Amino acid sequence: MNDFSDVYNEYAVPVRRFLLSLTQNEEIAEELTQETLYRAFLHIDSFREESSLYSWLCQIAKNLYLNERKKLAKRQASAATHLLEGVNGEEWTQTLLLREQAMLVHQVLHSLPEPYKEVFTLKVFGELKFKDIANLFGKTESWAKMTFYRAKERIVKGMEEKA
Template sequence: MTDFEQIYADYFKPVYAFVLSLSRDAAIAEDITQETFLKAMKNIDAFKGECKMSVWLCQIAKNSYFTYVDKQKRISQDTMLERANLRSPNLEDALANREQAYRVHQALHRMDEPYKEVFTLRIFGELSFAQISGLFGKTESWARVTFYRAKKRLLAELKEDSP
């Protein structure tokens, strides 16, 4: 077994689980995970050992996933709208939830980095603050503060936009 085959064997499941937590779609997660390992294999010389291999691979996976989302122009709005519709017992509630989901999506889209990314990873990716901090190479406290600042900005913007 080559060194890269060993890396693949050791890290496929955690990288796949990470991408699945972002995408919530097994087929997309499988594709992005495969793409991640292809990119890693092509750029293995770029790995300097300054972080864990799993963090490096998850960073590649995260970037690959966001590139995929941008290409698909699907960003989380569709998922939020579907969830809003599934939970709504009647049309009025569905429309209110759809409008709210759209407003959240728009506010997130306008948010600066790293706030938007940290918020997205925490809420939609359901990552812990420790996992987020590892992806950014920062402390857990940084991830926590960044998330709460993003949340505060999002709520303030939604309050401004409310009719």
């Protein structure tokens, strides 16, 4: 091939089809195709011809796709953490209901062991103070705060795992 435009002309469509099979999304596949070919252009001198050029391009594409998935999972977990930081009953519930992740949060919450599930539910949905939660369990206020904090951590971790 005389220059990289030949590579682009020959492999853009096959690489895009490969990415479409991974992403199931036209726009993302197109974006990743452009990024794949750009990276290949930058690093064409590192192509060792141990495999076909198409295989090399697909490997670049797959790595970009996996990196995007990781970034998306982190963004979703970050959004969940942000939601959980300003927890205050009704406002928090309304915010969650407006988000796609509401069901996921409830699934993770449902799977929490006791006392995390109950403490979290009492604080967020029951709008109880930590002092009142502590009295219900016959524990200290510090215990209630720590249990609530750990429940939030478990919810975020569970959402990261499901993403």
